[in-house]
Amino acid sequence: xxxxxxxxxxxxxxxxxxxxxxxxxxxxxxxxxxxxxxxxxxxxxxxxxxxxxxxxxxxxxxxxxxxxxxxxxxxxxxxxxxxxxxxxxxxxxxxxxxxxxxxxxxxxxxxxxxxxxxxxxxxxxxxxxxxxxxxxxxxxxxxxxxxxxxxxxxxxxxxxxxxxxxxxxxxxxxxxxxxxxxxxxxxxxxxxxxxxxxxxxxxxxxxxxxxxxxxxxxxxxxxxxxxxxxxxxxxxxxxxxxxxxxxxxxxxxxxxxxxxxxxxxxxxxxxxxxxxxxxxxxxxxxxxxxxxxxxxxxxxxxxxxxxxxxxxxxxxxxxxxxxxxxxxxxxxxxxxxxxxxxxxxxxxxxxxxxxxxxxxxxxxx
Amino acid sequence: xxxxxxxxxxxxxxxxxxxxxxxxxxxxxxxxxxxxxxxxxxxxxxxxxxxxxxxxxxxxxxxxxxxxxxxxxxxxxxxxxxxxxxxxxxxxxxxxxxxxxxxxxxxxxxxxxxxxxxxxxxxxxxxxxxxxxxxxxxxxxxxxxx
Numbered sequence: 001x002x003x004x005x006x007x008x009x010x011x012x013x014x015x016x017x018x019x020x021x022x023x024x025x026x027x028x029x030x031x032x033x034x035x036x037x038x039x040x041x042x043x044x045x046x047x048x049x050x051x052x053x054x055x056x057x058x059x060x061x062x063x064x065x066x067x068x069x070x071x072x073x074x075x076x077x078x079x080x081x082x083x084x085x086x087x088x089x090x091x092x093x094x095x096x097x098x099x100x101x102x103x104x105x106x107x108x109x110x111x112x113x114x115x116x117x118x119x120x121x122x123x124x125x126x127x128x129x130x131x132x133x134x135x136x137x138x139x140x141x142x143x144x145x146x147x148x149x150x151x152x153x154x155x156x157x158x159x160x161x162x163x164x165x166x167x168x169x170x171x172x173x174x175x176x177x178x179x180x181x182x183x184x185x186x187x188x189x190x191x192x193x194x195x196x197x198x199x200x201x202x203x204x205x206x207x208x209x210x211x212x213x214x215x216x217x218x219x220x221x222x223x224x225x226x227x228x229x230x231x232x233x234x235x236x237x238x239x240x241x242x243x244x245x246x247x248x249x250x251x252x253x254x255x256x257x258x259x260x261x262x263x264x265x266x267x268x269x270x271x272x273x274x275x276x277x278x279x280x281x282x283x284x285x286x287x288x289x290x291x292x293x294x295x296x297x298x299x300x301x302x303x304x305x306x307x308x309x310x311x312x313x314x315x316x317x318x319x320x321x322x323x324x325x326x327x328x329x330x331x332x333x334x335x336x337x338x339x340x341x342x343x344x345x346x347x348x349x350x351x352x353x354x355x356x357x358x359x360x361x362x363x364x365x
Numbered sequence: 366x367x368x369x370x371x372x373x374x375x376x377x378x379x380x381x382x383x384x385x386x387x388x389x390x391x392x393x394x395x396x397x398x399x400x401x402x403x404x405x406x407x408x409x410x411x412x413x414x415x416x417x418x419x420x421x422x423x424x425x426x427x428x429x430x431x432x433x434x435x436x437x438x439x440x441x442x443x444x445x446x447x448x449x450x451x452x453x454x455x456x457x458x459x460x461x462x463x464x465x466x467x468x469x470x471x472x473x474x475x476x477x478x479x480x481x482x483x484x485x486x487x488x489x490x491x492x493x494x495x496x497x498x499x500x501x502x503x504x505x506x507x508x509x510x511x
Binding site: 016017018019020022023024026027029030033035036037039233234235237238275276277281282 | 388389412413414415417418419420422442444445448461463469470471472474476482483487489490
């Protein structure tokens with residue numbers, strides 16, 4: 001397969017008809033979280049697209065990100081996308097290792113200097129270069145060397161995007177993110193532990209289709225997938241609105257599928273597509289299985305104050321507060337001060353800002 | 366959602382009361398579809414809605430299907446797996462579902478139009494079809510001459 005082949009050439013050789021191509025474009029738009037109205041533009045762009053060279057580097061990681069991607073559900077579509085890129089180096093997937101593999105990487109870099117896409121999973125230790133090496137080259141040196149010739153970098157997984165688990169306190173290896181070391185290249189962060197497969201392939205497809213990186217939020221994440229928080233798209237949201245919460249994992253509320261906020265769900269502060277795209281062939285996502293969101297696509301999720309700690313102090317039952325509020329006069333004044341400072345402290349511990357509303361709620365109880 | 370667990374299952378039966386089975390998105394979608402139909406009637410502008418972007422409970426999907434009703438046309442495209450294209454009982458509202466070769470649902474869309482593009486023959490295919498048929502007829506006429 002030549003590098004000059006377009007995706008359409010690849011499709012036609014696989015016996016895909018023009019209607020099949022339209023189907024592919026509709027699904028690609030969906031995978032990229034673009035409006036179906038974009039389908040004609042995607043079709044036109046894909047007809048022009050040439051196979052980009054992709055170099056994939058794995059540093060301090062658990063291979064969960066590669067596992068996620070290689071098990072993405074739509075075999076046909078993903079295969080076509082992977083046929084449409086030239087994956088020139090991925091030391092977990094390739095047969096060669098050591099010097100032969102590094103020679104392949106160097107050859108791909110030289111041939112496609114300034115044009116290749118660099119994908120990174122895993123964080124980079126800057127404490128002692130010996131903590132993580134490939135063919136005797138430290139992760140930091142390899143990243144900096146390979147990044148120089150890259151057109152853009154995709155940081156796949158929370159480790160490469162924000163440091164992730166290796167960066168968790170006390171960060172023994174001095175783990176940092178790609179963006180901490182590389183500041184002069186466009187970087188797309190695709191966090192998640194692991195990220196949703198179609199989100200990874202969606203970002204790669206966006207680059208393949210349009211030759212540029214998608215629109216990003218302030219944390220470098222593609223808006224299309226990370227533009228809304230889990231809570232806003234959660235099917236349990238109506239329970240939150242009605243104040244119906246599971247208090248333990250086996251109470252009546254849990255059985256009825258009520259909101260998991262009080263059990264530590266991080267949905268309200270987590271931006272990701274789990275609630276709509278879902279996992280395992282679109283089967284479900286953690287909240288649907290009865291467990292709160294861990295916030296794995298957010299920086300420092302591991303240090304956010306405990307997976308089972310509620311985001312903010314649950315107000316002592318809204319109804320009780322109303323019942324006792326008027327009677328408790330002076331005492332309430334004192335208690336609300338304590339509560340307000342607790343909300344502040346907890347928010348500080350969890351790196352969140354406290355809104356005026358939060359404090360007002362604290363005052364009113 | 367209601368999932369029955371066998372007696373060996375340690376988790377309790379997971380049951381959600383009826384109001385909660387509606388996310389509220391189903392009714393919003395139906396309003397969106399109504400507006401899209403009006404827009405199509407006025408200006409001929411078609412609309413496509415990606416159902417994967419809207420969280421709907423299973424009951425809500427069924428309810429929506431009931432509200433839209435069953436139509437007269439039901440077509441299947443066989444390319445890279447199956448695709449079903451059916452008009453709902455609400456004329457001009459089509460439901461399109463794409464599956465892969467192993468029958469996994471890859472995407473589902475609502476299209477508001479008089480005819481989804483997938484049903485129409487691509488112009489290039491028509492030209493190629495004409496050429497192929499002409500070639501075949503020529504071959505046959507030559508065979509007859511011999």
